[in-house]
Amino acid sequence: MVAGEWRGEIVGSANVNFGQVVQQGPPRQSFEFTYVILATSLIMPNAVFRWPGIVMAMAPNANEGRPPAGVLFEADQLPSLSLSLYVTREQFSDMLPRFEAHRFKDFHFTVEEKDAEGRWPVRSWGMGTTRPTT
Numbered sequence: 001m002v003a004g005e006w007r008g009e010i011v012g013s014a015n016v017n018f019g020q021v022v023q024q025g026p027p028r029q030s031f032e033f034t035y036v037i038l039a040t041s042l043i044m045p046n047a048v049f050r051w052p053g054i055v056m057a058m059a060p061n062a063n064e065g066r067p068p069a070g071v072l073f074e075a076d077q078l079p080s081l082s083l084s085l086y087v088t089r090e091q092f093s094d095m096l097p098r099f100e101a102h103r104f105k106d107f108h109f110t111v112e113e114k115d116a117e118g119r120w121p122v123r124s125w126g127m128g129t130t131r132p133t134t
Contacts, residue, residue: 001044001072001074001081001111001114001120002044002045002048002111003111003112003113003114003120004044004045004110004111005045005108005109005110006042006043006044006045006072006108006109006110006111007042007043007047007106007107007108008040008041008042008043008053008055008083008106008107008108008109009040009041009043009105009106010038010039010040010055010104010105010106010107011039011040011041012038012039013102014036014037014038014099014100014102014104015036015037015038016035016036016096016099016100017033017034017035017036017037018032018033018034019032019033019034020032020033021033033058034058034059034089034092035056035057035058035059036056036057036058036092036095036096036099037054037055037056038054038055038056038057039054040052040053040054040055040083041053042072042081042083051079051080051081052079052080052081053080053081053082053083054080054082054083055082055083055084055085055107056082056083056084056085057084057085057086057087057092057095058084058085058086058087059086059087059088059089059091059092060086068086068121068122068123069085069086069109069121069122069123069124069125070083070084070085070086070109070121070122070125071083071084071119071120071121071122072084072109072111072119072120072121072122073118073119073120083109083122085109085122085125095127098129103129103130104127104128104129104130105130106127106128107125107126107127107128108125108126108127109122109124109125109126110122110123110124110125111123
């Protein structure tokens with residue numbers, strides 16, 4: 001794993017999830033969660049190695065502090081990576097129909113140096129759509 005400019009390819013369909021949970025207080029608070037899980041291939045800078053992985057894009061609760069753009073981390077038991085990307089509710093709403101239409105194929109993200117907790121913070125990320133085939 002190295003810091004730098006990474007690329008990714010979506011290799012499967014999106015799995016979109018919605019839910020809500022009430023957490024005990026005090027005070028009791030209701031938290032909603034919305035996220036999508038994607039099977040991906042994550043490509044290191046300079047295409048040195050291609051990792052199997054998953055991407056989870058989630059819209060944080062309004063009650064949570066502002067996280068970084070995301071986090072990259074290694075799986076404990078398997079030679080794979082997990083990438084969490086944080087999106088706003090507005091972004092998620094814009095992205096949802098494109099996930100359903102399989103319009104997203106490629107994306108990119110910038111990984112910073114490993115932090116004290118052993119995670120690799122993501123400074124930025126981007127994803128574009130492809131034109132539907134006829």
